[in-house]
Amino acid sequence: MRIGVAKEIKPQEYRIALTPAGARELVQRGHEVLVEAGAGAGSAFTDDAYERAGAAIASVDDVWERAELLLKVKEPIAPEYPRLREGLTLFTYLHIAADEPLTRALVESGITAIAYETVETDRGALPLLAPMSEIAGRLAPQAGAHYLEKPKGGRGILLGGVAGVAPGKVVVIGGGIVGYNAAVIAIGMGAQVTILERSVDRMRYLEQILSGRVTLLMSSSLQVEESVQDADLVIGAVLIPGALAPKLVTRDMLGAMKDASVLVDVAIDQGGCAETSRPTTHDEPVYTVDGVVHYCVANMPGAVPITSTRALTNVTLPYVEEIAALGVVDAIRHDPELAPGVNVMGGRITYEAVAEAHGLDYTPLDDALAAGVV
Numbered sequence: 001m002r003i004g005v006a007k008e009i010k011p012q013e014y015r016i017a018l019t020p021a022g023a024r025e026l027v028q029r030g031h032e033v034l035v036e037a038g039a040g041a042g043s044a045f046t047d048d049a050y051e052r053a054g055a056a057i058a059s060v061d062d063v064w065e066r067a068e069l070l071l072k073v074k075e076p077i078a079p080e081y082p083r084l085r086e087g088l089t090l091f092t093y094l095h096i097a098a099d100e101p102l103t104r105a106l107v108e109s110g111i112t113a114i115a116y117e118t119v120e121t122d123r124g125a126l127p128l129l130a131p132m133s134e135i136a137g138r139l140a141p142q143a144g145a146h147y148l149e150k151p152k153g154g155r156g157i158l159l160g161g162v163a164g165v166a167p168g169k170v171v172v173i174g175g176g177i178v179g180y181n182a183a184v185i186a187i188g189m190g191a192q193v194t195i196l197e198r199s200v201d202r203m204r205y206l207e208q209i210l211s212g213r214v215t216l217l218m219s220s221s222l223q224v225e226e227s228v229q230d231a232d233l234v235i236g237a238v239l240i241p242g243a244l245a246p247k248l249v250t251r252d253m254l255g256a257m258k259d260a261s262v263l264v265d266v267a268i269d270q271g272g273c274a275e276t277s278r279p280t281t282h283d284e285p286v287y288t289v290d291g292v293v294h295y296c297v298a299n300m301p302g303a304v305p306i307t308s309t310r311a312l313t314n315v316t317l318p319y320v321e322e323i324a325a326l327g328v329v330d331a332i333r334h335d336p337e338l339a340p341g342v343n344v345m346g347g348r349i350t351y352e353a354v355a356e357a358h359g360l361d362y363t364p365l366d367d368a369l370a371a372g373v374v
């Protein structure tokens with residue numbers, strides 16, 4: 001199969017959808033890999049490195065026009081819409097339930113689009129989202145520690161303390177992938193860490209793997225109120241799948257928090273778990289409400305593209321190899337994890353929530369496959 005790797009043109013996006021190591025794996029399996037010139041630069045991969053791996057460096061037009069399977073990181077943006085076409089399979093983060101113009105562009109083009117974020121295991125896990133949660137979780141205490149420094153507007157406390165001086169207190173709300181990773185780094189920094197969770201099973205699991213190193217508390221409105229009052233750094237890491245994050249930290253609670261404490265609301269991409277959270281960017285990551293510094297960057301992994309690119313491609317490559325080996329139709333038939341990833345097939349919307357969100361026609365994937373739309 002001829003596999004294209006396009007350069008990301010969305011502002012502040014430095015990741016690339018395939019590493020040179022991934023390119024070599026594909027080339028060794030007999031596929032042709034075309035990488036857009038300069039596409040790896042933001043992740044510290046040179047064109048030379050791709051060529052040494054057996055890929056060819058190509059122009060943007062060549063990559064989009066000649067590829068059978070096109071790999072990207074972010075969804076196509078308006079200047080890329082004219083490049084979408086029938087016969088092409090696109091594999092990328094799409095998030096089209098929130099993007100009607102892109103949904104229409106995909107449908108009208110006749111393309112097949114598989115979204116990283118809806119690839120799903122039989123246990124309901126989202127394997128292509130997990131590494132970004134791991135990274136955001138690990139970044140959260142780092143960002144929080146930075147903004148706790150006095151010159152940055154914070155309380156002026158060192159999370160690790162020193163001998164004879166107490167460490168800082170970190171409260172993590174939500175003990176899933178983000179929360180666990182945030183706790184591990186905060187513990188490593190020497191902070192005193194509390195995780196508030198709602199799932200008893202998850203708390204039992206966290207107890208086993210973090211035994212003695214964190215305090216685990218059942219999350220409730222009262223417990224959140226008491227815990228955040230005592231915290232130097234609060235990390236918001238809750239998720240209710242498919243829903244907006246619950247507003248667990250209310251405006252009233254801020255008034256009782258320590259002056260110049262920091263809230264890192266990782267759940268901001270689902271609306272945030274504090275009433276006062278609103279999305280920020282890496283250019284202007286923080287703002288202050290009632291004396292509490294809010295860090296609410298919606299794409300935290302974008303700050304560390306060298307790590308993020310590798311972590312993303314580690315998990316996407318097996319699916320890429322599968323699509324390349326079997327062809328898109330057989331890969332979808334063969335792999336029940338890949339099938340829910342298909343949002344659009346041959347220009348038909350095959351993901352019900354997307355069709356519903358925009359009031360457009362829905363074609364069940366099996367019907368699209370049976371109709372041979374690709």
Ligand SMILES: NC(=O)c1ccc[n+]([C@@H]2O[C@H](COP(=O)([O-])OP(=O)(O)OC[C@H]3O[C@@H](n4cnc5c(N)ncnc54)[C@H](O)[C@@H]3O)[C@@H](O)[C@H]2O)c1
Pocket residue numbers: 130132133134136173174175176177178179196197198199202219220237238239240245246248265266267268269270297298299300301
């Ligand atoms: N800002 C970013 O750059 C970025 C990056 C990655 C992920 N995220 C977001 O971070 C959030 C967490 O993601 P995740 O992968 O850890 O999800 P997850 O499903 O692994 O974990 C969420 C946890 O929250 C818990 N929870 C739900 N309601 C709760 C409550 N009321 N109190 C306490 N805990 C509660 C759940 O039991 C679960 O363990 C999501 O909104 C995700 O989209 C943001």
